[in-house]
Each structure stands twice: as C-alpha cells, then as structure tokens.
Amino acid sequence: MTFKPQIKIPATYMRGGTSKGVFFKLSDLPMAAQVAGDVRDALLLRIIGSPDPYGKQTDGMGGATSSTSKTVILDKSEQPGHDVDYLFGQVSIDKPFVDWSGNCGNLTAAVGAFAIENGLVSSDKVPQNGIATVKIWQKNISKTIIAKVPMHEGQVQETGDFILDGVAFPAAEVEVSFVAPVEPTEPLFPTGNVVDTLNVPDVGEFEVTMINAGIPTVFVNAADVQCHGAELQGEVNSVAEKLAMFETIRAYGALRMGLINRIEDAETRQHTPKIAFVSPPKQYVSSSGRVVEESDIDLNVRALSMGQLHHAMMGTAAVAIASAAAIEGTLVNQLIKKDDVGSVVFGHPSGTLKVGALATKLDDNWFIEHVTMSRSARVLMEGHVRVPQDD
Structure with missing residues (x-):
C-alpha cells in the first residue's frame, strides 16, 4: 500500500x-x-x-x-x-x-x-x-x-x-485598542440588565453580569461558586465536579444571552461565552511564585476557557472586564473601591493586568468607545x- x-x-x-x-x-x-x-x-x-x-x-x-x-x-x-x-x-x-x-x-x-x-x-x-x-x-x-x-x-x-x-x-x-467593541445599535447587555438572576437547573441560582464586549462573558461572584477568588489552575482544573459546574452555568448563560437556541448547542460552542468569577482584592501567590499584594490590585478575576481555568487572562475577556468595571452596578464594578473605574488592575493566576475602558451612556444604553491594554x-x-x- x-x-x-x-x-x-x-x-x-x-x-x-x-x-x-x-x-x-x-x-x-x-x-x-x-x-x-x-x-x-x-x-x-x-x-x-x-x-x-x-x-x-x-x-x-x-x-x-x-x-x-x-x-x-x-x-x-x-x-x-x-x-x-x-x-x-x-x-x-x-x-x-x-x-x-x-x-x-x-x-x-x-x-x-x-x-x-x-x-x-x-x-x-x-x-x-x-x-x-x-x-x-x-x-x-x-x-x-x-x-x-x-x-x-x-x-x-x-x-x-x-x-x-x-x-x-x-x-x-505592543499597545492594542479595541475600538467600539459593541456598536451603539448592539446590546452591550443582552438582557438589558447589568445584573441578572440566572437559574441553573440542578446547580442553583446565581447573580450574574452577562456582557457582550470583547467576547461574550458571564461574570459570577466567586463566593457563589464556592471559590475564594485567588485560585491557581490546579485548584480548579483538578476538580471535575467544579469544572462541570462552571460548564453548566456557562451553557445556561449562553442560552440566556441568546447565543444558542438549545442547551445542547453549548457543546459545540466552547469558545464563547467565557465564564469568569470575581472577588475583592486579596493577597495571593501567583503561579510564578510572586506575591501579589492586596494593594496591587482593584479586584481578582479568574476565567475559564475551553472548559479549563486559564493560566492568565484571555485578552478578549480582559476587554469584558474593563468594560464591566467602567459601568456602574455590574458585579465587576461593585467590587472596585475607587472613583476612577476607567482604568483597573486585576489579579489573575499569573499576576496582574492593567486595562482601561471609556464608557459613555447614550439615552439609557451604555456604549464602550474603546478598551486599551498592552501586550507583547x-x-x-x-x-x-x-x-x-x-x-
């Protein structure tokens, strides 16, 4: 042959x-x-x-x-x-x-x-x-x-x-700017609310912020999903039950956001939406061994990608974080204890990242003009x- x-x-x-x-x-x-x-x-x-x-x-x-x-x-x-x-x-x-x-x-x-x-x-x-x-x-x-x-x-x-x-x-x-990640004619918040209650059968009810900026993202409070908020990869990715819980919440979030028509469709749409859990700033040791002080950050964020906790932070999810931070009332915004929410530093498993967003309100709708961050x-x-x- x-x-x-x-x-x-x-x-x-x-x-x-x-x-x-x-x-x-x-x-x-x-x-x-x-x-x-x-x-x-x-x-x-x-x-x-x-x-x-x-x-x-x-x-x-x-x-x-x-x-x-x-x-x-x-x-x-x-x-x-x-x-x-x-x-x-x-x-x-x-x-x-x-x-x-x-x-x-x-x-x-x-x-x-x-x-x-x-x-x-x-x-x-x-x-x-x-x-x-x-x-x-x-x-x-x-x-x-x-x-x-x-x-x-x-x-x-x-x-x-x-x-x-x-x-x-x-x-x-390399400075990267995401220009108008959501058009004024598009809904930044698919449900029209900055916070929703998401009912997930056999898992529970959760307060969530669902946003379309950078990438569709479902934010949930860390405490509501039995997390302390400063987890590294091994603490999540080694626990099959926890990964299954996050995937189920993500799937029902996708359905609520209108990204899928049936819950089963989430299996073939693993890249979006992302799911992330947020918590107040607290000291932790990053995956590199560096101590991230509470005073270094405005909040902690951990996000999952393709069913696993990400080792750092997806750039598109960082756009969602910056956008949600800049808008009053979101779960992300509620955690930030400073007046200037147009620029925030958040902790992730590998360290910290600074992102900035310019958000304006047109009538009753929020509009993100741009989100900027530095990469290499x-x-x-x-x-x-x-x-x-x-x-």
Missing part, C-alpha cells in the same frame, strides 16, 4: 500575549482551504493535532491547552480604511471542530507584526523607526482593532523590557508546516 507525501504550507508560529498559534496568509493555504468550510477545518485540525483522545496534541503544532491550540488566517483587508483582515480559529483539543465564534485578544498582539513582515500593510504606513499603526478588521466579530507596533531600522521590534505576567521573558510592548508578541518559528494528505 502506498501513501501520499505530506504537503508543505508556509506558516509562522507566533506568541501573542499569553497565547501561541499558527499564523497563515490566506493565499498560502491550499485553494480548497481558502474558503470557510469543512476542508479548511479539517486542515487546521490536522495541523494542530486534533482531535487527540490522549489530550496532548503530540502529532501536531498544538500545545494541549486552550492558549496554545489556536490558528490565525490573515489577508489584506477588504474593509475600507483597514489594513488587514484577521480570522481566528480556536481548535478543540479532543473534539473534531474549530470554533470560529469569537476573537483571540492575546494573538491580536501578533497580528500587526505578521501583517507588516508579510507585506499585508502598505509600506507608506510603516516607518523605519517609531510606531506603525496597523488597523485590523477582526472578521469573527466584525470589529476594528488598532495595534501599535514598534519598528527599528525597518524591522518589527520584538525584543524589549516590557514584562507581561504569564510570559516568562520580557519583550517589546514575537515570532517563535517560521517556515512550513507539513500535513499528511487524505487518501
């Missing part, structure tokens, strides 16, 4: 924020995978090494966590006034599907650099030295993101002294991925 040789596809493996993913130019993909559909999904699944019943993604580029099981497809933008179209695919580890329902805020930090180095940004917009402002059209959610990429002698500057908790080594700072990014490897061909 003979087997076909593997195919080679140009690709770049990049870190963006606290995530890693495989980046592609749309035109470099095989023709059949240049359009959305089963062929593209099957290709990306095989590249990442999914589905893997062992949960390791050993036979692919994935790292067996939600933060490292990601793909990005970029192309020159078809959106007026934008430089690059950014499409993100969250690849399931143990199931055969790619979730296209949301953005990855962390990998957004790497989009500008990839776009510049691969000729997707007009040369007249890229200075020899200084800051290149790259306007990104996020195709999953149809939103604008602006990345400010440092340049040095005509090349993207990747090295620097910016420290991002959750990343072991310093790098160059760098190329880890570039060349080709090799993929077995189907017989």
Whole structure:
C-alpha cells in the first residue's frame, strides 16, 4: 500500500500575549482551504493535532491547552480604511471542530507584526523607526482593532523590557485598542440588565453580569461558586465536579444571552461565552511564585476557557472586564473601591493586568468607545508546516 507525501504550507508560529498559534496568509493555504468550510477545518485540525483522545496534541503544532491550540488566517483587508483582515480559529483539543465564534485578544498582539513582515500593510504606513499603526478588521466579530507596533531600522521590534505576567521573558510592548467593541445599535447587555438572576437547573441560582464586549462573558461572584477568588489552575482544573459546574452555568448563560437556541448547542460552542468569577482584592501567590499584594490590585478575576481555568487572562475577556468595571452596578464594578473605574488592575493566576475602558451612556444604553491594554508578541518559528494528505 502506498501513501501520499505530506504537503508543505508556509506558516509562522507566533506568541501573542499569553497565547501561541499558527499564523497563515490566506493565499498560502491550499485553494480548497481558502474558503470557510469543512476542508479548511479539517486542515487546521490536522495541523494542530486534533482531535487527540490522549489530550496532548503530540502529532501536531498544538500545545494541549486552550492558549496554545489556536490558528490565525490573515489577508489584506477588504474593509475600507483597514489594513488587514484577521480570522481566528480556536481548535478543540479532543473534539473534531474549530470554533470560529469569537476573537483571540492575546494573538491580536501578533497580528500587526505578521501583517507588516508579510507585506499585508502598505509600506507608506510603516516607518523605519517609531510606531506603525496597523488597523485590523477582526472578521469573527466584525470589529476594528488598532495595534501599535514598534519598528527599528525597518524591522518589527520584538525584543524589549516590557514584562507581561504569564510570559516568562520580557519583550517589546505592543499597545492594542479595541475600538467600539459593541456598536451603539448592539446590546452591550443582552438582557438589558447589568445584573441578572440566572437559574441553573440542578446547580442553583446565581447573580450574574452577562456582557457582550470583547467576547461574550458571564461574570459570577466567586463566593457563589464556592471559590475564594485567588485560585491557581490546579485548584480548579483538578476538580471535575467544579469544572462541570462552571460548564453548566456557562451553557445556561449562553442560552440566556441568546447565543444558542438549545442547551445542547453549548457543546459545540466552547469558545464563547467565557465564564469568569470575581472577588475583592486579596493577597495571593501567583503561579510564578510572586506575591501579589492586596494593594496591587482593584479586584481578582479568574476565567475559564475551553472548559479549563486559564493560566492568565484571555485578552478578549480582559476587554469584558474593563468594560464591566467602567459601568456602574455590574458585579465587576461593585467590587472596585475607587472613583476612577476607567482604568483597573486585576489579579489573575499569573499576576496582574492593567486595562482601561471609556464608557459613555447614550439615552439609557451604555456604549464602550474603546478598551486599551498592552501586550507583547514575537515570532517563535517560521517556515512550513507539513500535513499528511487524505487518501
């Protein structure tokens, strides 16, 4: 029996924020995978090494966590006034599907650099030295993101002294702004309320804030889900009953937010919404061993992604946190004991993160003008991925 040789596809493996993913130019993909559909999904699944019943993604580029099981497809933008179209695919580890329902805020930090180095940004917009402002059209959610990429002698500057908790080594700072993450015509709060009571059969009733900003997110108080609020990954991910509880709350939140029509549909929409639990500031030791003092932060937030507690914080969830913090009455806002809620520092398992949001009220509706945070990014490897061909 003979087997076909593997195919080679140009690709770049990049870190963006606290995530890693495989980046592609749309035109470099095989023709059949240049359009959305089963062929593209099957290709990306095989590249990442999914589905893997062992949960390791050993036979692919994935790292067996939600933060490292990601793909990005970029192309020159078809959106007026934008430089690059950014499409993100969250690849399931143990199931055969790619979730296209949301953005990855962390990998957004790497989009500008990839776009510049691969000729997707007009040369007249890229200075020899200084800051290149790259306007990104996020195709999953149809939103604008602006990345400010440092340049040095005509090349993207990747090295620097910016420290991002959750990343072991310093790098160059990339400022990312999420412009109008929710349009004025779209509901920031799907139910119209900043706080709702969510009834979850066989689990209980919970006060929640459900918000569509950055990524649909369900916030719940840590104490209501039997958490102290300063958990590290092992304290949650090792307890199957707790993970099942969070997934059930997330599923009913998705239903209440109108993201799914049947509770069963949550199984094939793992990327969104996110679920996060919040608590007042308290001292804890981060996963790196650093002591985070109560005075260092405005609140603690822990979020789950793809069924597991995240090791740091998803960039898109940070947008939701900043937005909820800036709006009076949300569960997030209620925990902040200072007057200026336009900028907050929250604690997460790997350390802290500062985010800022500008929120305004139009009539009786809240509108987020922009959310800004700093991340970093760098190329880890570039060349080709090799993929077995189907017989």
